[in-house]
Amino acid sequence: MSNKLYEIISRVMKIDISTISDELGPKTIENWTSFNGYVLLNELETGFNVKFTIDEAMDVENIADVKRHLVNKGIIIDE
Amino acid sequence: MPKENSLSDYINKSNKITKVFDRKIRISLLSSFTINGLSEILKVKSAERNISCTVYEAPYNQYSQEILNKKSDLYKFLPDMTFLIIDARNIFGEIFRFPYSISHLERAKIVENKINELKNLLDNYIENSNSKIIVTKLNVPSFSPNGIFESKTEYSFHNMIEDFNEQLTKNYLNSENIFVYDFDKFIAKNGEDNVFNYSQFFFGDLKISMDFLPVLGQDLMKYVIGYLGITKKCIVLDLDNTLWGGIVGEDGFNGIKLGPEPPGNVFMEFQRVLLSLHQRGIILAINSKNNFEDAIKVIKEHPYMILREEHFAAMYINWNDKVSNMKEIIKEINIGSDSLVFIDDDPVNREFVKSVFPEILVINLSNDPSSYILEIENLIDFSVLKITDEDRNRGKMYLKQKKIIELEKTSTDLQTFLDQLDLKISIKEVNEFTLPRVSQLILKTNQFNLTTKRYQETDIGKMIKDSNFIVTCIQVEDKFGDNGITGVFIIKKENEKEWRIDTFLMSCRIMGRDIEKGIMAHIINKAKENNIQKINADFIPTQKNKPIENFLSDHEFKKEGQSWTYKIKSKIKFPKYLRMEIE
Numbered sequence: 001m002s003n004k005l006y007e008i009i010s011r012v013m014k015i016d017i018s019t020i021s022d023e024l025g026p027k028t029i030e031n032w033t034s035f036n037g038y039v040l041l042n043e044l045e046t047g048f049n050v051k052f053t054i055d056e057a058m059d060v061e062n063i064a065d066v067k068r069h070l071v072n073k074g075i076i077i078d079e
Numbered sequence: 080m081p082k083e084n085s086l087s088d089y090i091n092k093s094n095k096i097t098k099v100f101d102r103k104i105r106i107s108l109l110s111s112f113t114i115n116g117l118s119e120i121l122k123v124k125s126a127e128r129n130i131s132c133t134v135y136e137a138p139y140n141q142y143s144q145e146i147l148n149k150k151s152d153l154y155k156f157l158p159d160m161t162f163l164i165i166d167a168r169n170i171f172g173e174i175f176r177f178p179y180s181i182s183h184l185e186r187a188k189i190v191e192n193k194i195n196e197l198k199n200l201l202d203n204y205i206e207n208s209n210s211k212i213i214v215t216k217l218n219v220p221s222f223s224p225n226g227i228f229e230s231k232t233e234y235s236f237h238n239m240i241e242d243f244n245e246q247l248t249k250n251y252l253n254s255e256n257i258f259v260y261d262f263d264k265f266i267a268k269n270g271e272d273n274v275f276n277y278s279q280f281f282f283g284d285l286k287i288s289m290d291f292l293p294v295l296g297q298d299l300m301k302y303v304i305g306y307l308g309i310t311k312k313c314i315v316l317d318l319d320n321t322l323w324g325g326i327v328g329e330d331g332f333n334g335i336k337l338g339p340e341p342p343g344n345v346f347m348e349f350q351r352v353l354l355s356l357h358q359r360g361i362i363l364a365i366n367s368k369n370n371f372e373d374a375i376k377v378i379k380e381h382p383y384m385i386l387r388e389e390h391f392a393a394m395y396i397n398w399n400d401k402v403s404n405m406k407e408i409i410k411e412i413n414i415g416s417d418s419l420v421f422i423d424d425d426p427v428n429r430e431f432v433k434s435v436f437p438e439i440l441v442i443n444l445s446n447d448p449s450s451y452i453l454e455i456e457n458l459i460d461f462s463v464l465k466i467t468d469e470d471r472n473r474g475k476m477y478l479k480q481k482k483i484i485e486l487e488k489t490s491t492d493l494q495t496f497l498d499q500l501d502l503k504i505s506i507k508e509v510n511e512f513t514l515p516r517v518s519q520l521i522l523k524t525n526q527f528n529l530t531t532k533r534y535q536e537t538d539i540g541k542m543i544k545d546s547n548f549i550v551t552c553i554q555v556e557d558k559f560g561d562n563g564i565t566g567v568f569i570i571k572k573e574n575e576k577e578w579r580i581d582t583f584l585m586s587c588r589i590m591g592r593d594i595e596k597g598i599m600a601h602i603i604n605k606a607k608e609n610n611i612q613k614i615n616a617d618f619i620p621t622q623k624n625k626p627i628e629n630f631l632s633d634h635e636f637k638k639e640g641q642s643w644t645y646k647i648k649s650k651i652k653f654p655k656y657l658r659m660e661i662e
Binding site for chain 1: 085086087088090091094113115116278279281282283285288289290
């Protein structure tokens with residue numbers, strides 16, 4: 001599953017898949033603007049057929065947060 | 080949900096557009112809420128149609144400031160087209176949630192004030208810019224605090240917004256520059272709960288969800304198509320399993336599916352949709368592999384056929400391949416292949432036509448005929464900013480054209496044919512009544528067009544008032560009737576001794592009748608009367624204007640450097656077969 005997750009992050013944030021790591025976030029990814037943050041969540045919702053609550057959406061500060069919320073929704077992320 | 084790519088696809092693709100196209104458009108986006116991503120969508124969708132689109136996105140909810148400040152970036156950008164996207168929450172503020180905290184009279188007053196505010200703003204913008212502006216209607220939300228009592232409420236919350244929309248439309252019914260986009264219909268088609276997503280609204284002030292922003296972008300492209308005049312003009316249709324169900328050659332006259340009962344009703348209704356497009360100026364033609372006698376019997380005699388012989392500008396019903404027939408249709412109707420739409424149920428035929436004519440819009444019909452109508456309704460390619468009388472009469476014009484072609488076939492030579500046609504040419508200065516049609520010709524004519532300069536209606540309006548320009552249109556009548564305004568020329572007075580032909584064009588409908596000789600004689604004679612010694616002209620070649628490439632040399636213009644020049648000696652005679660009427 002992480003392939004799909006990384007593919008979406010890479011596409012939305014315009015970074016190479018190999019450079020993605022858990023601690024990356026708006027401060028370290030240049031294209032992670034607030035707008036692209038919404039786009040990312042929207043693409044994840046469509047891609048994994050899930051819905052984020054507004055609390056979850058507000059809570060995302062890095063890739064690890066994204067993974068945590070996906071795992072809580074039953075998505076299996078294998079490293 | 081309509082088939083669309085995701086917003087991030089558009090954002091990525093827009094960064095990869097490198098090609099610069101001949102057709103260009105500059106669009107400004109003004110809005111009362113976040114529409115991030117819309118500019119990328121418009122750029123990508125434009126590039127897909129070979130248009131270079133540059134976008135200025137004003138900071139959100141600052142549209143009033145941008146319009147009122149004459150030095151704002153909005154004006155510096157010099158847009159061709161501006162979209163102003165507004166919403167009821169923003170326009171009505173607190174009243175949106177608490178409409179019944181005030182009386183119905185107060186509600187009406189608020190609407191009046193808001194409409195006036197917007198009117199002042201739009202008038203101000205139009206006065207200070209050359210841009211067309213497209214303002215959105217407000218979405219009428221389905222919810223009201225009054226619930227089912229809403230329709231018993233005087234000047235209700237819903238009435239307020241409906242009234243706003245109605246007044247907005249009424250104010251600009253005849254405006255050349257202000258257009259009203261029916262955002263409420265967009266919501267009606269796509270669904271309020273789909274387009275408006277509370278989570279995205281609270282999180283990022285998005286009032287159009289990310290999934291539906293590309294759908295909106297597609298709808299707004301209608302204005303780009305209309306503005307640039309790249310509208311499709313003709314639908315070429317197959318017959319078996321397209322206009323009727325079944326195969327007439329096998330199932331017979333009585334066996335095909337066409338009538339008020341299912342499944343024949345599908346085809347009857349599809350034909351009605353096509354007829355409605357024909358009535359507003361879309362040409363229809365047939366390209367079918369069939370026995371001519373079988374098919375024409377259905378077209379002429381079948382009781383449930385909606386489209387009849389008189390609705391088709393060309394009928395190619397034979398056993399030739401579809402591409403050969405298409406070539407003949409293009410020749411007979413005399414239009415650019417890029418203004419054609421092809422509808423055929425057979426994927427093999429579709430692929431074949433597409434492979435030879437990639438510029439033809441080939442509809443990928445599904446295998447369910449009941450979906451044909453929606454596929455046509457969803458096309459954005461017939462969009463025009465204006466429908467003229469010429470459009471409405473186009474069907475009849477082509478019928479007349481067919482008779483002319485028959486006359487030409489029976490005439491022994493061109494001279495006899497032209498004599499028999501009894502051509503009358505009226506040359507008129509353009510005025511406010513002929514302006515819309517003249518602008519339409521200038522935007523759409525490709526083949527017999529010397530310079531292919533594209534002027535909007537407002538540009539030509541300015542030229543009419545400028546004494547340095549002569550803007551003239553040509554109306555052509557013949558023994559079969561009136562062709563309407565089908566030619567335009569614009570002269571720029573360069574100095575006291577020299578004129579320049581800025582624009583010279585004729586609709587393809589009147590090509591091949593040597594009408595241009597009469598018009599050129601008129602220009603030369605008029606120049607002579609004004610003591611002009613030289614007429615200058617340019618020929619700007621395009622992929623499509625080959626028919627006019629020898630026009631200047633045929634009229635004894637001599638090439639001087641990049642330009643062409645005609646030295647006036649004496650007046651010249653009009654061709655004998657033309658009756659000229661100069662107003």
